[in-house]
């Protein structure tokens with residue numbers, strides 16, 4: 001890590017000349033994600049990682065941040081840089097505060113518009129947590145609100161359930177334990193996350209995603225407890241070739 005005040009230089013990353021800020025941010029996010037994932041999976045050094053959960057998360061946050069910035073007229077550079085760098089210190093306590101401090105050093109040494117660094121700093125600082133983002137009024141500036149929403153949106157929806165079930169902590173769980181993990185995550189852990197959204201488009205889609213993930217775990221529970229049970233009002237069309245001969 002660079003000494004304070006000397007700018008950011010990491011010989012293992014591309015763009016050491018300070019050009020191409022987004023490539024550098026992406027490469028740093030990739031590298032730090034991998035470090036976290038390697039610790040979590042705890043496999044031999046040359047074994048491939050079964051699932052790069054942090055990297056998948058960060059890429060989704062970047063995509064959400066870019067879309068929200070365009071939709072809401074926010075500073076896209078600041079939103080995208082903050083999204084790439086928001087979890088670079090995820091392994092440490094207060095990863096928002098520590099990540100923001102490092103992000104400032106990183107961006108200072110690149111061609112990133114220097115007057116936007118302060119916005120990235122605030123956005124990363126304020127993104128920590130699962131449901132406390134909005135409180136009484138939206139986070140400010142808008143770019144901080146967008147990073148919060150982009151990050152927390154990834155926690156909601158059916159794809160997120162597939163995501164958590166692909167992580168190291170789920171690897172040895174039985175099918176029933178997987179259902180219980182999906183239920184506790186949905187009904188307890190992220191129960192208030194949708195309502196923490198700052199921006200109208202994120203709040204709208206978060207509520208839809210949450211409703212759908214609740215329906216998903218309820219369906220899973222019903223099919224587990226009653227394998228021949230049918231949901232109310234269902235009239236599945238069974239192909240004639242599948243019917244039991246009379």
Ligand SMILES: [Fe+2]
Pocket residue numbers: 086087090095127128
């Ligand atoms: Fe984070």
Ligand SMILES: [Fe+2]
Pocket residue numbers: 057061086087151
């Ligand atoms: Fe995150």
